[in-house]
Amino acid sequence: MDGMLVATHVGFLTLGLASIVRAVRAPGRATLDAAIFFGLVGCLSILTLLYGNNEISNPILNGVRQALRLALPLALLRVLDGFIPLRRGVSILYTVAWAACLAAALAGPPLARVALLLGSLYIFIGLPYVAFEFALFARRATGIVRRRMEWLGIGTLSLVAAAVARVCEEYVPVAAPVAHTAFFIAALGTGIGYFLGLTPPAAIRRLWHFEAVTDVLKMLAAAPLGEAVGTPDTRVPLEVARSFGAPRGALALWRPDVQAVLSGVQRVEDIPSPSTSIANRVYQTQRSVYAEDVTTYDPANAEMYARWNTRTILAAPVTVGERRFGTLALYGPSPGGMSPEDLPALEAVAREVATFLVRREVAALQIEASAQAEAALLKDDFLAAVSHDVRTPLTALMVRAQLLARRFNRSDDTESADAVEALVADGRRVQRLVETLLDVVKAEGGRFTSIFEPHDLRHIVNEVVSSLIEPQHAITVRGNAAAEVDAERIAEVVQNLLDNALKFSKSATPIDITIDGDDTNSRIVIEDRGVGLTTEDLTTIFNRFQRGSAAQHAGGAGVGLYVSHRIIEEHGGTLTAEQREGGGSRFLISLPVEVAQPKATPADTSIARDNDTSEARPMLIPATDGAAR
């Protein structure tokens, strides 16, 4: 026996063992088919190595060899069936032909010529048929499967070549030496081709997966982000299926409304058992799945899979970090080249799809945020127009009222003078109401335009206190501290708190304002000896203004406290309320001495706010019970 022969058969034997090992490690139709085929080849090689190419004297062993040889086309048909389901007739015909050939061969000399004829027909029709079908399938195949098809095609062509060479060696003596060499080359080509096509080694598989993943990444990078998240998206899974060479693909996303994972075209009513569906199980367990026969994996939904002509599914969770979107699935009527060994690559792709979906969500948020910013601008314009239109007649009214007041103040008609004074006071109340409404809307959008400059807080407080008209309380201001503040806004806060203190404490009770501070914070404490605060007040006092509730009174002190709270927040400080020891209430403003940085921009604020309240933002409707406490 020459070295070439030994090398070839040792090679076949190795391929056989390798594919059996692979079939054990990654059980599946594809690996099993490969193991059967290469196992047959390996067994034949053992016999050849032991007994050479000559007739084996032992009739049983000889029969086994014949059976194995003749079974090769049958094994190839089985491989083909894994990719393209064959018609039942073809399988039966070939099984019968195999039996007939085997019987003829084993019958011995009387039927030898018949056996040879039958065997030749069987092999020379069977092998080209397999090669032809593979070629057809390869034309349609894409991605990884196409690569495998190419190698299977090479393997099958080599096998035909090997058979031709064998016949030439036997019957055309002139060409025998050339045919002999050609046979070994073709046999080796067959082994390599089939091995790469049926069970590509990890390194080569990784290379093909890399190509597939790169294709998907390219597609995802170029995919438009404009569509709303959750819309039926068929392009992504189609492209993934193409890259992996799977017949079809689906991207099923978790739908909280129906508590199920659904693809764009699916309705939950169409799934008999949503909880056991593969897409859902993958989503729930976060583990990828290769289900060669879905009817055994998920029998409850067998009827649905039959309706979709689906038998084999390869599925991976579409998850990135903590964010779970759903399941990416490749499926088809047969394994069709799909293999459990594709799972790691599919998982990687599914993660990338999840990243893509995150990007799309972010893009959608950005669009929403800019729409909100635009709406906020519109609202600003609208408010400016409304306040202008209210203020203009109010201005004329106030001028007239003040002129009247002057006139009556100089007359003896004190009754009319008082009435006109009251008219002026009412006008001022309307005016303040308009200002407060504007403030509230500004606070709502987080858009106080603050100019932070170093100020003496004592100075600001004193200004407010001295502007009070005939206060009925003894107001004491003690201490001083400086802070970077918007003086006008802080004055507004002090005014609000002081108004509150005056409103809720009996006249002549003292009100103390204490200002102090350290290196980092400055404080203004306003204490009264009024009715004080209830425990419930303490938790809700700054939240009186609740969006969406029906408005009772727009200008109550509750709005003032809300606005004050927002102003102090914008300064990066805190406004807190507590019971004063010995009765009354205590409001504490704490301000950072230095403003760290400008507070959030309007867009930032609206995003942050929408995260904690997902409902749509209604227009401003303040709701208070008319009193702050």
Next chain:
Amino acid sequence: MTSSRPGDPESTTAAAPARTTTRILVAEDEHELASLVRALLEDLGYEATLVEDGQAALDAIAQERPSLLITDLAMPRMSGEELIAQLQQTEHRDLPIIVLSARPDAATRIAPFPGVRLLMKPFDIDEFEALVMRSLPPAL
């Protein structure tokens, strides 16, 4: 109201000393408010000319050389800001200006013009009078 009409003896005596040569231009498109402002100014003894838009104000300033301009911001044809900006380009750049506005963003709108005084509508007439007197150059 009738008491503050020009020529009313009561109001003229009560108001500041008359400076009949002092002319004030009022640019305001709201007729009612414009005439009220004129009444207030005349009570103080000033002469007031009313115009309804910025363009008319520019023409009137060139012709009448007022001592003070009181202007609204939102006006047809030429807004208050435009009017002020245009004035900066002319020999009248030193004309004292008081802006009367109902716009919430009035302060930011006139921020580029540092000398301009702002009074938000609705205003206190005492405050208005004080501002007018403060804005006028000392009487010759």
